[in-house]
Amino acid sequence: MDPGILCFHHCDHKVFCTIIPEKCPVCDQKLDRYDYNLLPFRVPYPFVKASQHPRAIVMKPTHGDFLNDYYNSKDLHIGVTNSQGCVIEFSEEGIRGVDLGTKKWNNIDSSSEWDQCLLLEQFDELWNEIWDSILLKVSVWKSTPEVPIKFPFNAENIPDSIHQMITEKRKLRAKWHDSRLIVDKKAFNRACKEIKELIKEHENITFNDHMESLSPLSKGHHSLWKATKQFRRPQQSNPPIKMDNDKWAQTDDQKAGTFATHLSRIFQPNNGDDSYEQEVDNILEQPGPSYSKSLCSVYDPNEKVVLHAQMSTSMINVLVPLVL
Ligand SMILES: [Zn+2]
Structure with a gap:
């Protein structure tokens, strides 16, 4: 809002104010209206919204x-x-x-x-x-932070001398593109080869330095443990699973389903009419050493079926004396 800016001229000075003071702020004299060099006037308001x-x-x-x-x-x-x-x-x-x-x-x-x-x-x-x-x-x-462009190699760690050579190499390439002369192309190729070798050498030196500085006790970047952690681990691969319809199981549901069918097919309850069953019974019924009762008392009746199914006569012959 315009407060009404006034200007007057006194003792060779221009004074701006909103209210005319009693004394001149420069010479401290009492202001009488006849003392003005220039009578007070209102200045146009210079500011805007x-x-x-x-x-x-x-x-x-x-x-x-x-x-x-x-x-x-x-x-x-x-x-x-x-x-x-x-x-x-x-x-x-x-x-x-x-x-x-x-x-x-x-x-x-x-x-x-x-x-x-x-x-x-x-x-x-x-x-x-x-x-x-x-x-x-x-x-x-x-207001968006710039993302630095990444070079194919780690440009930050390349010494200045190589950076300068890269700049040179680019100039040589531009020159060759302009002239298309074999001489220029050769010069450019030579520069490329030279830089490649220098970078390789530089990387070897850096790697050697890094290896030499490793120690199991020092902390931070050169810790041996940290360095070993960065080694490439062998990849753990999950072999693909084939479904009943000879297609590969893709989704989690398909994989779980295939496993479920497979497991339910493998883990069938024993039907109990195995030939072993009879064989075992025959042995147990035989007159002779009286171990039949004790054998039954050693085994849980629920487990008996499974055990019978897996034992051959020779196994029983070995096992029974051991149990007794
Ligand atoms: Zn004055």
Whole structure:
């Protein structure tokens, strides 16, 4: 809001104020209206509200406002308004006015901070669309951290001398591309070969140094344990599973199903009419050493079936004396 800025001329100085003081702030004399070199007059208000000036470049003090807080050495802050008059600005906290996630204007209202600023430049309404799209794009670009381009080899660890040779090599390639002369091609090829050998040699040296510095006791990067951990482990592969229909099981369901069918087929309950059954019974019935009772009491009747099924006559002959 315009507070009404007044200007008067006294003792060779221009004084700006909102209320005429009793004494001149420069010479400290009492101000009588006849002493003025130039009678007080009202200065046109130089500041604007950014919200009323779309597509513009605006400026204000970084802290406070021009009329109350600003003096020459203070920092100034620049903002750009979009086609709606919203200020896009970049401060210590990053970009304001643009939502980096959605890449759209965000609705934070900063108009009160920008209602006393200087208008540096304003552009025509015709520019609305282009102005907004460029402003949005640049804001997002500038506030996105750059991802360093990775070279095929570890470029960070290559010494400067090799870097310089790589630059040279690129120049030689450009020269050859221009001239298409065999001489230039040979020079380029020679440089390539030389660099390749140097990098190989450099990597060997670095690797040797690393190996020599390893120790089981030191901590951190050179710890032997840490280095061994980084070795390539043998890959554990899961063999593919074939289903009944001769197709490969792909999903977890198919794999589990195949296992279930397989296991249920293998683990069948004994039907009990095995030939062994009879054989065992025959042996147990035989007159002679009276171990039949004790044998039965040693085994759990539930287990008996299984055991019988697996024993041959010769096994029983060996086993029975042991049990007794
Ligand atoms: Zn004065």
